[in-house]
Amino acid sequence: MREEQIDIKTPEYVSLQFRTAGLGSRAAAFLIDQILLTIINILVIVVLAWVLNISSQNPYMEAQRIYSGTIAIVVVGMFVLNWGYFLVYEFFSGGRTLGKKLIGIRVIQENGQSITLLSSFIRNIMRIVDMLPVYYFVGMLMVFFHGKHKRLGDITAGTIVVHERRKKKANKKSAIEKEVASRGYDKDSLDIEESTLRALGAKEWKLLRTYSQRFTHVEQNQRLVLTRQVAEIILPKIGMEVERQTEQELENTLLVLYLKLKDEWEFEL
Template sequence: MSGVVTGDAVYLGLQPARLPSRALAVFIDLVVVWVVYLVLSVTLTVATSSLDSAARTAMSIASFLLVLVGGPIAVETLSRGRSLGKLACGLRVVRDDGGPIRFRHALMRGAMGVAEIMMTMGIVACIASLVSARGRRLGDVFAGTLVVRERVTAARAVPVPPPPPWLVGRFTQLDLSSVPDELWLAIRQYLTRARQLDPHVGRALAERLANDLVARTGTPPPAGVPADAFLAGVVAERQARDTRRAVAAAATAGPAAGAAQAHGSQAVGGTPPMHTAQPVPQPVTQAAPPPTEPVPQPVTQSRPPASTGFAPPA
């Protein structure tokens, strides 16, 4: 995957950077480099005040080469073509084939930059960039590099083109579990920018990406299928699988979410929800009247007749 677009590399087919954006990026880089150089020069002047003039001259030359020449080379090498100015302007240095630059590319650009930017105040670099069809300066021509625009607005995003109809459904048995995300990103970027690339460069990149995909899946493409069509068919198969998984997950998430919500309502507070019990209707029975106690009747005592003083005859 070295030399091909990966997750830490660049996007394929981006438009070459033009002179205004490149000039602004170079200006930002020069301001930062010169500030660092002046601070280092003052520090070295104070530190080497006790040395002779030859030693101070050697230290000045060393600091010039270290900061003004070695600094940009180291930054471009470690950042894969993105200096501070290019990062601020959304630019990046890539190889002619779209891959990330290495130390030899940054070394050639830095060495030529001293002559065409610093010694001529950027006049030579501006003329070369205006003459070149892709806005390259002499350092880019000798190093085989190109400064491209890395930022693309969402409105200009291009969808992945569909594969040929006769390839749809031919990769259903392909094992895609071992394909890393970096390779998917590289293939997607190639397919969306293939028409903007040089035909020879695009064909070489498609074959290289197809070989990497075959090495990951272990299945060669069908006989007679071009590399770009093979890549488009495999990407379409992966998108179809992702769609099916998303639909299945959404279908199973509905009942599971309802059950989880009901379980969660019971778990809140540690007590199950209270339900109001409906009263059970009881049969209505007429209570028997209480027993009535007999009303006491007044007791009448028989009284002997009153004595009249007359005794009946015997």
């Protein structure tokens, strides 16, 4: 199955290039997810059988009421698990389920932004149609014949499945990495959840990259002004205060933040 390169224009008019995920990689990721769900379902059934067996041996329990109540709860729980797995995992893990992570693909919106809760809900509720008549036959046909390898859920939700962007290989540390290391920091020094980092898009990345590239080439007075200006634009977007931090602290925060975002935005096709 061929995989095509596509160009996506973000709302900030930044052009990003991706390789769409074809039927093979998507099927492999789905198979991994289904194996995981099958294992969990089997474990739940085994535990349920054990609980019901224990209950049946207790003469002080009303067996019929326990059976019906427990089974109803488990059935509802398994339904929520099997249908909510993709929705929750994709949204909180940047468009990646466990299967997608292992295969190296992810779901994004057509504008290049991370998947939203609404778009994840729409694309996953449409699995009801994509799985018709059996074994996702409709979905597989759509992925195979669609120009961007989309199933109905992707078309309805405005999403697309692409290959992860590979990080650029570097044989030696960059000037910024050396600067950050000399200050006693690294990219893990800033503890920010991935869901928080999604507030920073291509526009913020370009600003932060420009700041970092110019950092070691400008005079100190200009650097202090530049640091304050960039910090006032970027840091509030991730819930960080600017006023209470010194220029030195702001520099450290911005440089470490640059290293964290670099893994996400600098890539090779």
